[in-house]
Amino acid sequence: MEKPQVGRFNTQEDHLLQINDLSKSYSGVRVLSGISFSLPAGSVMGLIGENGAGKSTLIKCINGVTAPDGGQIIFDGNSYSGMTIKKALELGIVTIPQEFNLSDHLSVRDNIYMGCERKRMGIFLDHRKMRQGAEALLESLGCSIDPDALVSSLNVAQKQMVEIARGLNHKCRLFIMDEPTTVLNKSETEKLFQVIRRLQKENVSVLYVSHKLYEIAEICDSFTVLRDGEYITTAKTKDFSTKEMANLMVGRELKDIYPPKMPLPSPDAEELLRLQDLSLASLVKNISFSLAKGEILGIAGLGGAGRTELAEGIYGIRKIVSGKMFFKGKELLPASPEDAVKAGIAYIPEDRQKSGTIQQFHLSWNMSLISLMEKYCSWGFIRKEKEKKSAENYISLFSIKAPDGNIKMNELSGGNQQKGVIAKSLDTDPELFIFDEPTRGIDIKSRSEIYFFIRTLAEKGTSCIIISSDLEEVIGLCPKVLVMREGKIAGILEQEKINEKEIMYLATGIK
Amino acid sequence: MDHSVQNKRLEKCKNFFTENRPFIALIVLLTFCMISNEYFRSPQNLINITRQVACSGIAALGMTFVIIAGGIDLSVGSLLAVAGVAGVMGMNEIASPVPAVLAAFFIPLIIGIIGGAFNGFLITIGKIPSFIATLGTLSIYRSLSLYFANAGTVSSSNEIFREVGNCVFLGIPLPTWVFIFLAFIFAILLKHTSFGRHVCAIGSNVSAAKYAAIKVRFVTFMTYVLAGFCSGIAAFLFSSRLNSISSTNAGLSYELDAIAAAIIGGTAMSGGKGSIAGTVAGVFILGIISNALVMWNAPVNLQGLVKGAVIIIAVLIQTRRTKN
Numbered sequence: 154m155e156k157p158q159v160g161r162f163n164t165q166e167d168h169l170l171q172i173n174d175l176s177k178s179y180s181g182v183r184v185l186s187g188i189s190f191s192l193p194a195g196s197v198m199g200l201i202g203e204n205g206a207g208k209s210t211l212i213k214c215i216n217g218v219t220a221p222d223g224g225q226i227i228f229d230g231n232s233y234s235g236m237t238i239k240k241a242l243e244l245g246i247v248t249i250p251q252e253f254n255l256s257d258h259l260s261v262r263d264n265i266y267m268g269c270e271r272k273r274m275g276i277f278l279d280h281r282k283m284r285q286g287a288e289a290l291l292e293s294l295g296c297s298i299d300p301d302a303l304v305s306s307l308n309v310a311q312k313q314m315v316e317i318a319r320g321l322n323h324k325c326r327l328f329i330m331d332e333p334t335t336v337l338n339k340s341e342t343e344k345l346f347q348v349i350r351r352l353q354k355e356n357v358s359v360l361y362v363s364h365k366l367y368e369i370a371e372i373c374d375s376f377t378v379l380r381d382g383e384y385i386t387t388a389k390t391k392d393f394s395t396k397e398m399a400n401l402m403v404g405r406e407l408k409d410i411y412p413p414k415m416p417l418p419s420p421d422a423e424e425l426l427r428l429q430d431l432s433l434a435s436l437v438k439n440i441s442f443s444l445a446k447g448e449i450l451g452i453a454g455l456g457g458a459g460r461t462e463l464a465e466g467i468y469g470i471r472k473i474v475s476g477k478m479f480f481k482g483k484e485l486l487p488a489s490p491e492d493a494v495k496a497g498i499a500y501i502p503e504d505r506q507k508s509g510t511i512q513q514f515h516l517s518w519n520m521s522l523i524s525l526m527e528k529y530c531s532w533g534f535i536r537k538e539k540e541k542k543s544a545e546n547y548i549s550l551f552s553i554k555a556p557d558g559n560i561k562m563n564e565l566s567g568g569n570q571q572k573g574v575i576a577k578s579l580d581t582d583p584e585l586f587i588f589d590e591p592t593r594g595i596d597i598k599s600r601s602e603i604y605f606f607i608r609t610l611a612e613k614g615t616s617c618i619i620i621s622s623d624l625e626e627v628i629g630l631c632p633k634v635l636v637m638r639e640g641k642i643a644g645i646l647e648q649e650k651i652n653e654k655e656i657m658y659l660a661t662g663i664k
Numbered sequence: 665m666d667h668s669v670q671n672k673r674l675e676k677c678k679n680f681f682t683e684n685r686p687f688i689a690l691i692v693l694l695t696f697c698m699i700s701n702e703y704f705r706s707p708q709n710l711i712n713i714t715r716q717v718a719c720s721g722i723a724a725l726g727m728t729f730v731i732i733a734g735g736i737d738l739s740v741g742s743l744l745a746v747a748g749v750a751g752v753m754g755m756n757e758i759a760s761p762v763p764a765v766l767a768a769f770f771i772p773l774i775i776g777i778i779g780g781a782f783n784g785f786l787i788t789i790g791k792i793p794s795f796i797a798t799l800g801t802l803s804i805y806r807s808l809s810l811y812f813a814n815a816g817t818v819s820s821s822n823e824i825f826r827e828v829g830n831c832v833f834l835g836i837p838l839p840t841w842v843f844i845f846l847a848f849i850f851a852i853l854l855k856h857t858s859f860g861r862h863v864c865a866i867g868s869n870v871s872a873a874k875y876a877a878i879k880v881r882f883v884t885f886m887t888y889v890l891a892g893f894c895s896g897i898a899a900f901l902f903s904s905r906l907n908s909i910s911s912t913n914a915g916l917s918y919e920l921d922a923i924a925a926a927i928i929g930g931t932a933m934s935g936g937k938g939s940i941a942g943t944v945a946g947v948f949i950l951g952i953i954s955n956a957l958v959m960w961n962a963p964v965n966l967q968g969l970v971k972g973a974v975i976i977i978a979v980l981i982q983t984r985r986t987k988n
Contacts, residue, residue, distance in 0.1 A: 493877070509872060511865055511873070513937065525858045
């Protein structure tokens with residue numbers, strides 16, 4: 154491979170971080186080889202690549218979680234053959250992980266000063282000073298969080314800000330942000346970007362890892378592409394379109410990732426689900442809509458608008474306190490997921506790690522989890538042959554990258570895991586399929602495959618509800634979109650009326 | 665090419681050792697004790713060991729299910745005592761000997777199941793953490809057994825009862841047979857039934873289990889019923905062997921032995937992972953250590969030290985394994 158060019162930027166001395174020929178193997182498998190690029194001080198660089206391209210491993214090498222096998226990390230002019238977590242922190246390399254490392258039961262202030270507490274007479278905590286310091290830091294980030302509030306009372310966006318504030322308090326010079334916006338809605342993302350620009354002005358660099366290429370295009374000065382553990386290129390974002398970036402990532406021309414849109418169901422189409430003034434114990438109030446057989450309905454809205462709660466009400470996890478729900482013409486009030494599954498409802502939870510999969514289980518065990526008793530048991534005994542066969546079927550149906558069903562779930566990439574989760578629910582032969590953030594944090598190829606799968610499902614007469622914070626996804630997939638705000642329906646958009654602006658107007662209440 | 669094949673072999677070898685650690689430890693320990701002590705290796709002593717471990721071993725079988733489902737049951741020893749006391753007292757009320765023995769079997773069994781169900785009820789419906797709920801019932805059940813037996817020993821003079829407890833079949837005592845039989849049944853229950861799979865699922869990730877339409881509360885409840893059932897069976901074997909049961913000493917610290925056996929056998933305290941075969945190995949490791957210490961004339965008061973050290977080492981190895 155041609156040696157990558159280092160120093161596309163004018164002043165070489167300004168480089169805060171330089172990666173030189175870095176390589177890393179896990180148990181004989183090369184995950185990184187010959188990675189070289191450099192990041193100037195005060196610039197924002199995107200790091201992109203499909204799942205399994207080596208982004209996480211590269212991050213782990215830079216922040217000291219793991220040691221590289223070869224190559225150097227040059228930070229601020231000093232060369233290191235490997236980092237440790239401690240050294241990286243001392244140098245000012247701070248990672249904002251997807252799962253925050255905050256202590257929920259401590260205050261914002263205590264979290265920001267964790268490990269570097271201000272003391273009086275060397276023993277007693279100086280609460281006043283820490284409070285003022287935390288306040289100033291948070292203010293400099295332009296967010297109004299009470300330093301005395303408990304972290305458990307904050308929302309995800311605020312928690313992220315606390316993480317950033319803590320990093321700044323540790324004299325951070327390089328932030329590594331791993332998929333920072335997956336948990337944020339549009340306006341929160343906007344705010345994060347403002348903070349990143351502010352950091353940039355203070356000469357702090359950011360390595361920004363994301364699947365969302367339009368974000369890379371918006372916030373990053375440059376981007377680095379990894380593919381299959383190899384360095385592909387580093388370039389300025391203004392010279393590339395997001396489509397070109399995607400092509401660099403996958404290494405081939407990427408056709409449209411969405412299938413052709415389904416038409417709206419005809420007015421006399423058979424009705425599958427109807428909600429009448431449905432209310433839950435909290436948040437969700439007076440929801441009414443109807444869903445035809447084979448229809449794809451998108452549900453958009455900001456975080457906390459009650460979309461997941463509504464889905465969980467339909468799936469029997471949350472209690473319906475008033476209103477009616479009709480499923481296949483009959484009234485149904487599921488008291489538990491068992492009731493919902495029996496009736497023919499499937500739900501793909503938004504949190505794949507926590508609620509969608511059992512990471513320590515085999516893939517085949519995960520896929521048979523819901524229908525184990527009905528399909529794979531006789532007299533309570535598991536028929537393992539049958540389970541194995543069905544696993545093989547699903548692996549080929551979804552082209553899951555796994556040798557067989559005996560692979561542990563946590564050894565699969567996010568996209569393949571998600572396909573397993575969908576297979577699990579498909580195995581119950583549902584008539585209503587609710588997808589909650591179906592493509593969160595997974596690579597483009599798997600994403601596209603999931604979109605085409607949803608379309609096929611709908612063609613076969615299964616109704617689908619797509620809950621998503623990814624507006625592009627809702628717009629690309631759904632002929633009808635229901636927008637929620639503060640637990641209520643803010644509006645319903647159809648066909649060509651569906652666009653980003655309209656959805657945001659409804660979601661934020663401008664209209 | 666050669667190199668990678670070698671690596672793979674090495675990896676396989678390593679995996680074999682990590683997966684079978686409890687059994688390897690058991691074999692090494694057994695061989696060592698048999699070579700080093702002539703009293704230990706006498707067939708009668710070896711058979712005695714199997715009888716000595718049978719009761720706490722049966723408790724450990726139920727405990728394995730509870731721990732895999734993410735809980736803990738501290739009340740098994742106390743439950744054994746109250747079930748045994750009730751069984752012997754009930755038996756003494758019945759004059760004709762055969763129905764009396766039947767009563768002595770079914771009363772502890774039913775009390776064990778009720779006691780386990782009560783634990784399960786507190787934990788699943790009352791939503792009390794299992795550690796606290798069973799800490800409470802540990803005290804309650806022991807206190808009940810003391811109350812009924814006046815803090816003393818309840819004896820029977822039923823000869824059939826004694827004969828049942830001491831009967832030997834093919835040279836192996838009844839409690840050992842029951843232990844082996846139950847271990848076999850429980851192993852199948854854990855590995856080959858949907859119930860066992862659901863227990864593992866709940867212990868691994870309760871939220872995912874809930875979303876997968878698993879009856880989380882019912883399955884969790886049933887693990888405590890199983891533990892109670894085991895206590896009941898153990899109570900019967902325990903009291904019939906001596907033809908009496910002491911309300912103060914019966915089943916004392918069985919819960920600790922049962923938990924220790926499960927952990928030594930590779931059951932994860934965090935739930936989700938474990939095997940019956942491992943627990944059986946753990947039971948025998950603990951039994952052999954206690955017995956061998958006696959055979960070596962080690963000071964009785966230091967036996968606990970050795971036992972404790974073994975548990976700590978087992979957990980150390982387990983945590984190191986999960987880190988890797």
